[in-house]
Amino acid sequence: MVSSTQNQSTPSIPRRMACWMYEGILMFGVVFIAGYLFSTLSQTRNALDNRHALQAFVFVIFGIYFIWFWAKGQTLAMKTWNIRVVDVRGAAITQQRALLRYLLSWLWFLPPLVVTWLLGLSGREGALLTLGWVAVWAVLARFHPQQQFWHDHWAGTRLISWVAPAKVQRQPGTGIAPE
Numbered sequence: 001m002v003s004s005t006q007n008q009s010t011p012s013i014p015r016r017m018a019c020w021m022y023e024g025i026l027m028f029g030v031v032f033i034a035g036y037l038f039s040t041l042s043q044t045r046n047a048l049d050n051r052h053a054l055q056a057f058v059f060v061i062f063g064i065y066f067i068w069f070w071a072k073g074q075t076l077a078m079k080t081w082n083i084r085v086v087d088v089r090g091a092a093i094t095q096q097r098a099l100l101r102y103l104l105s106w107l108w109f110l111p112p113l114v115v116t117w118l119l120g121l122s123g124r125e126g127a128l129l130t131l132g133w134v135a136v137w138a139v140l141a142r143f144h145p146q147q148q149f150w151h152d153h154w155a156g157t158r159l160i161s162w163v164a165p166a167k168v169q170r171q172p173g174t175g176i177a178p179e
Contacts (some may be wrong), residue, residue: 008090008160010147011083016159017138020082026076027062034061063102070098074162084162093157104107104151110138 011019038057044050069075071093074085085101087093093101112133116126141149148158 008086008162009157011081011161013138013141015081016083016141016149019077019083022080023075023077027065030061030065034058037116063099066102067095067098067107070101071081071095079164082163083159085157085159088156088158090108090160097156101151101155101157104155107151108134144159 018164036043038050038054041051042050044054066075069078070085070093073086077178078084083160085093085098087097109130112126114131115121116154121129137149141147144153146158152158
């Protein structure tokens with residue numbers, strides 16, 4: 001449960017996007033480990049072999065990563081940027097709500113990916129379309145009453161500014177906290 005003394009204000013959009021970008025950098029490590037695990041278990045020798053199975057595997061691994069950390073309140077990037085995900089009442093979210101948030105968070109990428117596929121756009125054009133959509137999706141938060149991203153609104157979650165409470169230091173040898 002998030003303390004009622006915590007500032008439950010919505011972090012700014014630039015701060016949330018910086019956290020989002022940092023999360024993307026951290027996800028490179030997750031993708032690397034997942035890809036290595038998949039290729040080892042499936043004995044895949046060529047990157048194009050089992051491509052769709054690898055994509056499905058990475059989707060599941062991402063889901064496990066995000067659902068696990070969101071149900072605990074924060075991913076590694078969110079800890080760095082002092083952001084926490086909570087439900088609309090300010091309480092920790094359940095794994096079911098984290099799963100819903102994970103599925104809805106794909107709205108950051110699915111619309112441009114579908115358009116790229118339908119129109120047969122090149123990789124460069126698809127990347128440009130995706131970057132443009134990410135910017136639009138982020139700006140759309142300005143139209144939400146609490147400036148939340150719309151996938152958070154639909155999932156019944158919200159992002160708040162949150163700093164972990166300071167840990168109590170014990171006096172050496174006594175096991176008693178100082179006054």
